[in-house]
Amino acid sequence: MGRDFVYVILGGGVAAGYAALEFTKKGVSNGELCIISDELVAPYExxxxxxxxxxxxxxxxxxxxxxCVGANEERLCWNDGPGLLFSIKYTSGIELILGTRVISADTRRKRLLTATGETISYKFLIIATGARVLKLEEIGINGSNAENVCYLRDLADATKLVNIMRMYTGGHAIVIGGGYIGMECAASLVMNKINVTMVFPGSYCSKHF
Structure with missing residues (x-):
């Protein structure tokens, strides 16, 4: 059993969402394009x-x-069905295949295999999965799954961090990393009345633009 599309976007982040918007500008027809994401929500910023x-x-x-909320000064249209309408102007439906992990790709046959055993065929594939988070074990430290260890890559990570901040107001946090995300997390922790120590290898913080 499987599904067939002309265009498949693999990933559920910023690149995937804006790539789909560009397709709608070109007039992609209903059923031609799908977005596959292992998250349970449509692409977000x-x-x-x-x-x-x-x-x-x-x-x-x-x-x-x-x-694409407010893209081109237009309001995002959203529904609860399989289609995601990116704006009032660009009204082509895009099929969302959410909560789905792709485990292999056969580029010769142009097929993707999901963790549930479904095959999804395509003519054109856009890979927009982005980066993954670096776990503690990958730098020689145990404890990735500890309750008080947080990462920040997706909506679930952010939700866990918010819950922990609410539980430990006045507590202390260590932020590993002095780049863009580390600095913004540190600022947010302070705003939530959490004392922060930042640890990073460089001699100063660096926020890239």
Whole structure:
């Protein structure tokens, strides 16, 4: 059993969402395009996870930061079915295959195999999975699954961090990393009344633009 599409976008982040928007601008027909993501929500702006999502007052929440919200000064149209309408102007439906992990790709036959055994065929594949989080064990430290160890890569990670901040107001946190995400997480922790120590290999923090 399987499904067939002309275009398949693999990934559920910023790149996937805006790639799909470009397809809608070109007039892609219903059923031609799908987005496959192992998350349970449509593509969203991941930078919001280290910014508005962590705020103690009026925090950002979905659907307010799905990708393409307000793109071209237009309002995002959203429904609860399989189609995601990116804007009023671009009204082509895009099939969302959510909560689905792709475990292998046969580029010769142009087929993807999911963890549930389903095959998804395509003519054109766009891989927009982005990076993955670096676990502690990969730098020689045990404890990745400890309750008080948090990562920040997806919505589930951010939700866990918010819950922990609420539980440990006045506590102390160690932020590993002095780059873009590390600095923004540190600022959010302080705003949530958490004392912060930052640990990073360089002699100064570096926020890349």
């Amino acid at each position: 991941r930078p919001a996870l280290s910014k508005g999502f962590l705020l103690p007052q009026a925090p950002a929440r979905l659907p307010g930061f799905h990708t």
